[in-house]
Amino acid sequence: MAAAKKGRFDFVRPLLYGRDVDRAMKARARIGLVIAAFALIYAVIGGRLVLLAMTSDAQIARRIATADNVATARPDILDRRGEILATDVRTPSLFAEPRRIIDVDEAVELLTATLPDLDAAELRERLSSKKGFVWLKREITPKQQQDIHRLGLPGIGFLTENKRVYPNGPEVSHVLGHVNIDNQGIAGIEKWLDSSGLADLHLAGFASDRQQKPIELALDLRVQHALRDELIAGREKYKATAAAGIVADVRTGEIIAMVSIPDYDPNDPRQALDKTRINRLTTGVFEMGSTFKALTLAMALDSGKVTLGSSFDARMPLRYGKFTIHDYHAQKRVLTVPEIFTYSSNIGTARMALQIGVQGHQAFLKKLGQLDRLRTELPESAEPLVPRHWGELNTVTIAFGHGLSVAPLQAVMGISALVNGGKLIPPTFLKRTQEEADALATRVIKPETSDKMRYLMRLNAEVGSAKKADVPGFYVGGKTGTSEKVVGGRYSKTKLLTSFTAILPADQPRYLVLIMLDEPQPLPETHGYATSGWNAAPVAANVITRVALPLGIEPRFDVLPSAQQILQATSSIR
Amino acid sequence: MRLLNILVIAALVTAAAYVYKIKFEATVQAEHLAKLRDEIRRERDAIAALRAEWAKLDNPARIQGIAKRHLALKPAEAAQYDKLDGLPERPPQLVTPDIEDPIGAIIEKFDEAPAATGSVATEAR
Numbered sequence: 140m141a142a143a144k145k146g147r148f149d150f151v152r153p154l155l156y157g158r159d160v161d162r163a164m165k166a167r168a169r170i171g172l173v174i175a176a177f178a179l180i181y182a183v184i185g186g187r188l189v190l191l192a193m194t195s196d197a198q199i200a201r202r203i204a205t206a207d208n209v210a211t212a213r214p215d216i217l218d219r220r221g222e223i224l225a226t227d228v229r230t231p232s233l234f235a236e237p238r239r240i241i242d243v244d245e246a247v248e249l250l251t252a253t254l255p256d257l258d259a260a261e262l263r264e265r266l267s268s269k270k271g272f273v274w275l276k277r278e279i280t281p282k283q284q285q286d287i288h289r290l291g292l293p294g295i296g297f298l299t300e301n302k303r304v305y306p307n308g309p310e311v312s313h314v315l316g317h318v319n320i321d322n323q324g325i326a327g328i329e330k331w332l333d334s335s336g337l338a339d340l341h342l343a344g345f346a347s348d349r350q351q352k353p354i355e356l357a358l359d360l361r362v363q364h365a366l367r368d369e370l371i372a373g374r375e376k377y378k379a380t381a382a383a384g385i386v387a388d389v390r391t392g393e394i395i396a397m398v399s400i401p402d403y404d405p406n407d408p409r410q411a412l413d414k415t416r417i418n419r420l421t422t423g424v425f426e427m428g429s430t431f432k433a434l435t436l437a438m439a440l441d442s443g444k445v446t447l448g449s450s451f452d453a454r455m456p457l458r459y460g461k462f463t464i465h466d467y468h469a470q471k472r473v474l475t476v477p478e479i480f481t482y483s484s485n486i487g488t489a490r491m492a493l494q495i496g497v498q499g500h501q502a503f504l505k506k507l508g509q510l511d512r513l514r515t516e517l518p519e520s521a522e523p524l525v526p527r528h529w530g531e532l533n534t535v536t537i538a539f540g541h542g543l544s545v546a547p548l549q550a551v552m553g554i555s556a557l558v559n560g561g562k563l564i565p566p567t568f569l570k571r572t573q574e575e576a577d578a579l580a581t582r583v584i585k586p587e588t589s590d591k592m593r594y595l596m597r598l599n600a601e602v603g604s605a606k607k608a609d610v611p612g613f614y615v616g617g618k619t620g621t622s623e624k625v626v627g628g629r630y631s632k633t634k635l636l637t638s639f640t641a642i643l644p645a646d647q648p649r650y651l652v653l654i655m656l657d658e659p660q661p662l663p664e665t666h667g668y669a670t671s672g673w674n675a676a677p678v679a680a681n682v683i684t685r686v687a688l689p690l691g692i693e694p695r696f697d698v699l700p701s702a703q704q705i706l707q708a709t710s711s712i713r
Numbered sequence: 714m715r716l717l718n719i720l721v722i723a724a725l726v727t728a729a730a731y732v733y734k735i736k737f738e739a740t741v742q743a744e745h746l747a748k749l750r751d752e753i754r755r756e757r758d759a760i761a762a763l764r765a766e767w768a769k770l771d772n773p774a775r776i777q778g779i780a781k782r783h784l785a786l787k788p789a790e791a792a793q794y795d796k797l798d799g800l801p802e803r804p805p806q807l808v809t810p811d812i813e814d815p816i817g818a819i820i821e822k823f824d825e826a827p828a829a830t831g832s833v834a835t836e837a838r
Contacts, residue, residue: 188732192739223768229758306768364773612791685788694791 212301213322213332214351216315218360219395219570224311225329225405227301227322231284233275237268239294249290250275254283277320278302303329309404311363313418314356314397314517314568317405326411328356328568331516355570357393362386365685367398370654373678374400377659377669382678383419383547385653386686389555389642391576392564395650395690397548419655422519424544428622429483429671430554430638431540436480436595437557438503439491441588450475453486459532464489464539467621467670468604480595481603483619485539492538493531500534506583507553507563509545516568521546540622541630547638551653554640558596558616558648561589597645608641608676610683612694616645617679619671624658634658639675643683643692650690654679 154160154168216225233254240246243266251259254276265273277300279287284297303318305311316327324330332354366384374382386396399419403410410416417423439445453474457464468482479487492500504510512522524544526533536542548566556563562580596616600609605617620638623630638655642648654675665673687694769775780786 188736192736222771223764226761226765226768228762228765304765306765307772307774310772310774361773364777368774368777610791612794684790688789688791688794693796694794696792 212351213303213318213324213329215353216328217353217355218311218358218363219355219393220359220361221355222360223306224356224358224360225303225305225315228304229299230278230302231281231297232277232300233279233284233287234296234298235266235273235275236294236296237266237270237273240266241293243267246292246295249292250287250295253286253290254279305405307360308406309402310367311358311360312402312405312411313399313420314358314394315405316517317408317411319408325408326519327405327517328354330518334518356568357388357391357395357570358397358568359395359689361689362686363396363398365689366396366682367400367402369678369681369685370398370400373654373656373674373681377656377662377674379656379659379674381415381419381657383655383657384678384682385420385548385551385651386682386690387551387555387566387651387653389559389648389651390564391571391573392552392555392566392579393571393576394548394566394568396686397568418517418519419657420547421513421515421517422521422546424521424524424546425636425638425655426541426544426622426625427547427550427638428540428620428636430550430618430620430640431537431543432480432483432488432620433554433557433592433596433618433640434504434507434509435488435492435500435538436476437584437588437592438495438500440476440591441503441584442495442499444494445476445491447476447591447594451479451484451487451490453479453484453490455486457486457489457535459535462532464535477595477598480618481599483604488538489535492534497529497531497534500537501529504537504543507556508565509543509549509553513546513549513552513566515548515566523549540620547653547655550640551651554618554642555651556583557592558589558642558651560586593642593645593648596642600641600645604670604672605639605641605676607672608639608680608683610643610680610687612696613683613687613692614644614646614695615641615680615683616643616648617641617676619676621670635669637669637671637675639671639679641679641683643687644695649692650687652679652682652686654682 151168155165155172157165213225213227215223215227218224235246243263246266247259247263250262251257257276262275265275275295287295288297301322303322305315305317314327316324316329316331318329319325324333366386370382370384373379381400383399384396385394385398387394397418397420399417401413401416403413403416405411419425440447450473453466453469454471456466464485466482466484466486468484470478470482470484474482474484474487476487476491478484479491495503501510510523510525512520514520523546526537526542533542552563552566555566561582561584562577563583564576564580593616596605596618597614598616599605599618600616604619605615608617609615618640620640622636622638623632624634624636625631626634636655636657637659638653641652641654643650643652656675656678659669659674661667661669661673
């Protein structure tokens with residue numbers, strides 16, 4: 140000790156032990172040392188007490204929390220009116236600690252008796268392993284939990300886990316997507332949730348609480364149901380292989396409803412593996428047919444080179460190289476621009492596109508987002524099929540919707556921009572206000588051109604191919620589209636893809652309804668036709684009849700303006 | 714000096730007892746808190762389960778099926794809607810509400826009314 144205490148404490152030693160120091164002083168110094176030592180000990184004890192008092196509370200809470208948070212807690216998903224689309228419920232899961240099991244045979248026998256769907260051989264193997272922890276069965280019912288608890292087996296226990304449930308079943312499948320057994324999103328909005336921070340949150344240990352802010356979708360469950368119901372009925376009636384539909388708000392880009400039949404039940408994600416159940420609206424690309432004529436006409440009118448009074452020669456089929464472009468409803472005369480739209484003249488639109496030229500055509504479609512992959516919240520998206528060498532022939536065919544395949548959602552975005560006053564707004568599945576939409580919007584065509592497009596769409600519902608979709612009171616406008624499917628490298632005359640795009644009300648569009656039918660069959664009541672006006676348009680009419688009132692569109696019967704009046708309202712009549 | 718020592722010892726014992734009491738109460742409170750939290754969590758889980766159940770029962774497809782089976786209602790049509798402005802004028806009231814015998818009042822009104830057709834009407838009465 141004497142050797143160790145050199146240096147800084149040199150002055151202490153003579154004070155405590157030195158011979159030449161006063162005894163009284165020495166005694167006081169020794170007492171002081173004792174006091175200091177005790178004070179230090181008490182300080183340590185006190186400090187430890189404070190620490191204990193502070194942590195014990197948190198520890199108890201943590202013990203409770205860790206006991207039942209194996210799977211991620213996910214925020215609820217609500218529709219735009221607050222209806223629950225997806226939520227978490229707690230379900231018990233069965234686990235075992237093989238090292239603590241005394242009699243494996245007895246355990247296997249009793250467990251398989253209670254849970255008949257457990258595989259006995261696999262169970263035996265799991266219980267005989269040397270692992271500390273094995274899952275036996277995830278998500279059992281409270282009744283089963285009770286029964287197993289009564290068996291009184293050692294080494295068998297339960298953990299409550301969060302299980303995702305979708306109360307509406309298949310009604311909202313493709314938009315929501317689904318989760319895996321560990322409650323991680325693997326498709327749709329659920330996956331988007333994970334990629335936008337939930338996964339990180341869970342890793343950090345914060346996502347254990349139910350108190351997460353719910354996600355509000357733009358979807359309206361009532362509209363979604365009506366759309367799905369009518370699509371199923373339509374698919375059955377026209378014996379189509381598939382049907383799909385979208386209801387979108389043209390002013391904000393919100394998707395109010397999106398259905399692709401056949402769909403699946405997100406509560407049973409295995410169904411989603413079936414190839415026929417893909418979401419045709421975002422992961423499929425299609426030649427949209429005459430629907431694309433709306434884009435071509437808007438381009439021509441917006442360029443100023445073509446006016447509503449212009450006319451184009453549609454007397455003869457248009458010959459281009461070895462190809463000949465025919466009209467489906469051939470009029471064999473010179474057609475004005477509105478006539479080209481209402482008769483859906485391929486020749487007329489092709490000539491119009493040629494007048495704008497390949498460069499202009501390409502630039503316009505690019506501007507409208509038809510040539511690039513459309514990214515939304517949904518992780519599933521498809522790249523449009525754009526011709527590698529875009530020549531005049533491509534412009535001719537793309538003008539009437541052949542030779543360019545886009546995702547239908549993309550077409551919805553483009554057509555919305557044509558009728559909402561000329562603003563391209565990226566579609567969203569989340570709730571969005573008008574201000575947010577305006578901030579995202581880019582002007583792609585002049586407002587006057589948009590007025591003319593509304594006029595053409597309305598005219599088409601009054602005198603053209605969209606007559607069957609003219610639901611009285613809602614002033615519907617629309618464009619039909621029928622494209623022949625490519626079978627074995629050739630266009631098939633019998634396998635059609637029909638689509639119908641409706642806007643309502645046509646003078647001040649608020650909603651766009653797109654209906655698509657894959658390979659609809661001609662029926663006696665459609666007089667043997669299988670084109671869009673005979674199947675997709677009536678389905679759209681049914682949908683509009685059911686959803687327009689819930690969407691808050693006031694029916695108008697008095698002073699109903701005819702198509703002409705849309706034009707008179709604008710200053711730019713020519 | 715001795716008095717001071719006794720005082721200090723007494724203070725020490727009191728302080729120790731007091732700290733022990735506080736510590737004990739804190740533990741009780743902490744346990745109570747944890748229990749309450751657990752209960753709240755349980756209640757929330759129960760609420761979530763009930764809400765899920767409600768959403769399932771409230772599903773439009775289900776309601777539609779039940780309505781089709783049990784009700785004679787049909788989907789509303791556009792023609793069934795009108796604005797408030799579209800309502801016709803209220804018909805003029807024949808009876809003033811403060812009369813005790815409204816039917817008698819109507820008959821009286823007809824009685825009092827002078828017969829416009831003269832003698833024929835008077836005879837008829």
